[in-house]
Amino acid sequence: MDTYLSLLAWGSGGWGDEIAAGIWLTVTLALATLPIGLVLGFFVALAKNSEEPSLKTAANIYTTLFRGLPELLTLFIIYFGLQILLRNVFTSIGLTPIEINSFVAGMIALSLVFSSFASEVFLSAFKGIASGQYEGASALGLSRLQTMRLVILPQLVRLALPGLSNLWLILLKDTSLVSVVGLSDVLRQSSIAARVSREAFFFYFVACLIYLVLSIISSVGIGRIEAWTRRGDLGR
Amino acid sequence: MRVLKALAAAATVLALTVGAADAKDWSKVKIGTEGAYPPFNYLDSNGDLKGFDIDVAKALCEAMKVECEFVTQDWDGIIPALQAGKFDAIIASMSITEERMQQVDFTNKYYNTPPAIAVPKDSALAGVTPEDLKGIALGAQGSTTHSNYAEAKFSEADIKLYPTAEEYKLDVANGRLDAVIDDVVVLSEWLATPEGECCKILGTLTPDPVINGPGAGIAIRKGEDDLKEMFNKAIEQIRADGTYKKINDAYFAFDVYGG
Amino acid sequence: MTDAALPPPPPAPKGWTGARLAGHVFLGFWVLAGFAIVLGVATGWDGTFLATYGPRLIEGLKVTLWLVFWSLSIGALLSLPIAAGRMSKSRILGGFAFAWVYFFRGTPLLAQTFLVYYGAGSFSAELKALGLWDFFREAMFCAVFTFALNTSAYQAEILGGALRNVPKGQREAAAALALPRHVTFFKVILPQALIVALRPYGNEIILMIKGSAIASIITVLDLMGETRRAFSRSFDFEAYLWAAILYLVMVEILRRVWDLLEKRLTRHLQRREE
Numbered sequence: 001m002d003t004y005l006s007l008l009a010w011g012s013g014g015w016g017d018e019i020a021a022g023i024w025l026t027v028t029l030a031l032a033t034l035p036i037g038l039v040l041g042f043f044v045a046l047a048k049n050s051e052e053p054s055l056k057t058a059a060n061i062y063t064t065l066f067r068g069l070p071e072l073l074t075l076f077i078i079y080f081g082l083q084i085l086l087r088n089v090f091t092s093i094g095l096t097p098i099e100i101n102s103f104v105a106g107m108i109a110l111s112l113v114f115s116s117f118a119s120e121v122f123l124s125a126f127k128g129i130a131s132g133q134y135e136g137a138s139a140l141g142l143s144r145l146q147t148m149r150l151v152i153l154p155q156l157v158r159l160a161l162p163g164l165s166n167l168w169l170i171l172l173k174d175t176s177l178v179s180v181v182g183l184s185d186v187l188r189q190s191s192i193a194a195r196v197s198r199e200a201f202f203f204y205f206v207a208c209l210i211y212l213v214l215s216i217i218s219s220v221g222i223g224r225i226e227a228w229t230r231r232g233d234l235g236r
Numbered sequence: 237m238r239v240l241k242a243l244a245a246a247a248t249v250l251a252l253t254v255g256a257a258d259a260k261d262w263s264k265v266k267i268g269t270e271g272a273y274p275p276f277n278y279l280d281s282n283g284d285l286k287g288f289d290i291d292v293a294k295a296l297c298e299a300m301k302v303e304c305e306f307v308t309q310d311w312d313g314i315i316p317a318l319q320a321g322k323f324d325a326i327i328a329s330m331s332i333t334e335e336r337m338q339q340v341d342f343t344n345k346y347y348n349t350p351p352a353i354a355v356p357k358d359s360a361l362a363g364v365t366p367e368d369l370k371g372i373a374l375g376a377q378g379s380t381t382h383s384n385y386a387e388a389k390f391s392e393a394d395i396k397l398y399p400t401a402e403e404y405k406l407d408v409a410n411g412r413l414d415a416v417i418d419d420v421v422v423l424s425e426w427l428a429t430p431e432g433e434c435c436k437i438l439g440t441l442t443p444d445p446v447i448n449g450p451g452a453g454i455a456i457r458k459g460e461d462d463l464k465e466m467f468n469k470a471i472e473q474i475r476a477d478g479t480y481k482k483i484n485d486a487y488f489a490f491d492v493y494g495g
Numbered sequence: 496m497t498d499a500a501l502p503p504p505p506p507a508p509k510g511w512t513g514a515r516l517a518g519h520v521f522l523g524f525w526v527l528a529g530f531a532i533v534l535g536v537a538t539g540w541d542g543t544f545l546a547t548y549g550p551r552l553i554e555g556l557k558v559t560l561w562l563v564f565w566s567l568s569i570g571a572l573l574s575l576p577i578a579a580g581r582m583s584k585s586r587i588l589g590g591f592a593f594a595w596v597y598f599f600r601g602t603p604l605l606a607q608t609f610l611v612y613y614g615a616g617s618f619s620a621e622l623k624a625l626g627l628w629d630f631f632r633e634a635m636f637c638a639v640f641t642f643a644l645n646t647s648a649y650q651a652e653i654l655g656g657a658l659r660n661v662p663k664g665q666r667e668a669a670a671a672l673a674l675p676r677h678v679t680f681f682k683v684i685l686p687q688a689l690i691v692a693l694r695p696y697g698n699e700i701i702l703m704i705k706g707s708a709i710a711s712i713i714t715v716l717d718l719m720g721e722t723r724r725a726f727s728r729s730f731d732f733e734a735y736l737w738a739a740i741l742y743l744v745m746v747e748i749l750r751r752v753w754d755l756l757e758k759r760l761t762r763h764l765q766r767r768e769e
Contacts, residue, residue, distance in 0.1 A: 047517070047518070050518070052514040052518040054518035057522055058522040058524070058525055068701075068742065070704075070706070070707075070708035071708075073739060073742060076723075077739065079313070080316050080726075080732065081735065083317075084320065169601075177603075180605075187605060187606055191613075194609075198406075198431070200613035200614050200617040201614035201618065204610035204613060204614055205614075207610075208598070208602040208610060211603060212597070212598070312727055335728065335729075378727050396714045398714060406613070411628070411632070412632050
């Protein structure tokens, strides 16, 4: 038991600080991806909900693509492909190409995947809002933007929250894939620790426990948000 | 119509500036390396880059009178990263091969050592011929000349590809692999460490000129001949003034430059 | 004055709303992207990539299908006791099943795969003593093992959720008809549960096809593994494009087949046009 605890020690003797740095990276990656994924997913859902067939088709192609491809493949395509694409585009117009580091590549890839699943959640939430709400809002003279902001969005959040919280937990787990493109997240740090110390089972088990703890913390947080969305309900 | 003409004029100006940009000022050079291939390039316990490749790179930069910065990159993505501009040169024991020359340019070699096969100490394997290695689990690092060698010469073996050298070392130590193929120096250095106690060298292999090439060189983006010339001159310089020998002797008991 | 004789007014011309513009822009983007990919492949097309690596990619595809089939089947078998455990009243069985499901659904598949593959490696001596080393030695078996355990947790929840969804009235009615318990379960409850479970099961198959790509990280040469190998030799981005196409085709075929299956099995629930 002591050897195991000492392996996790802080400082140069143990791996505690490296793994903590990994936890930081995992959490920041997930938190950075979340807003982008949500906003993208919302707009894609709007597109799918619109009357315009070309918009619907474009949105459907987007979701088919990023829900159908393995996340690992999407990550590789963004990691290798986006850089090549940007380089070609920038050099053809004569500018020095901007660099995409692994973190940004991971963020983009995970946002694309998250947003395509989130768009489905938002879409079914849209369908769950009665059309009377839109009619009532226009009867009150609210503009389209005001309707969206004051009437639709609060209801949308409540309807979409269970689906979105599920997607957040999946996102937390998917961040582990960036360990394959060299980002020092929890899993990669655990891999390095496992290799050097030769205690593979121990470190990978610790990594799994860390993900479990992160999802427990998330569930608590999401429970709070859910209670907040129901704050207007009558107490029973 | 006038808009189009204006756009065309702008495009031409930009295209010309692209051409002019070729005369690059190489006062700062970013060098990409793997950092997981001891003793040539590895990260020590403080996370600093050490190794033969690193020392040679530093010596070359001094000879070229440029400022060098090191960037670590996973082996699988090291050539795409070079092409993408993440760094300007790869000094990571990358062998000069025809296949790679389709993607990048190489300087002259800076060392050349043959491949070898290592096995667990209690292995029943007799030799390093293809017949001896038939049907066994042979590990190698992916995207290397060693994995290409294994696939070409030992096609009857069950070849397993790993992302880094560290991983195949783990798997031969725990018995998952019957043998591993890599550079003879890399394997010997590993066998001298406590982790390498499990194993021994089965034999050295004769390099194939097409697969293994003339040796390890410095990879640079295609067309950057001025950088290539700078590196080649620097390699000659450190060979001539004894710096190379000093670095060589610090790591190895023999001359790694090879024939 | 009557308008009965007048023809209906012509439909108002659809203006270029913001939505319409955006739609055309995005659709245009996809068309352009598709075109660029086709062009990129066609101009660089000497067929050498497909000629050299095509057969290998197909081999990888076969390995992927093998992996998915065995993981799902073994996982399905495993999910039965787990689902039973989740619904049981016993604290021990219920607790164990809950922990099982929580662990395998709450941790990343990649972490689980490393745990089994490298963990087994670090226990090789003990496993050899138990005679299990030959199994865990093979990366392929480690992958199937991990994926089966993982999907068993998800399938247990799907099955459990579906069984819980069958209205209590069904059980009561069956009891009123004095049907024995196993007849109730297999002839009344299970068929109705399977209809509810059909869509989630289809999703699980798709998730397993996508998740199987992870096996490539532990040296298994499935479709993803062969793709990475092809890219590492040729540095031709085409490798990833072909892999993407193959995965998309697999997923789409499965989705269409499943939709047809669902339609067929729920045909008694659909409104008939009289």
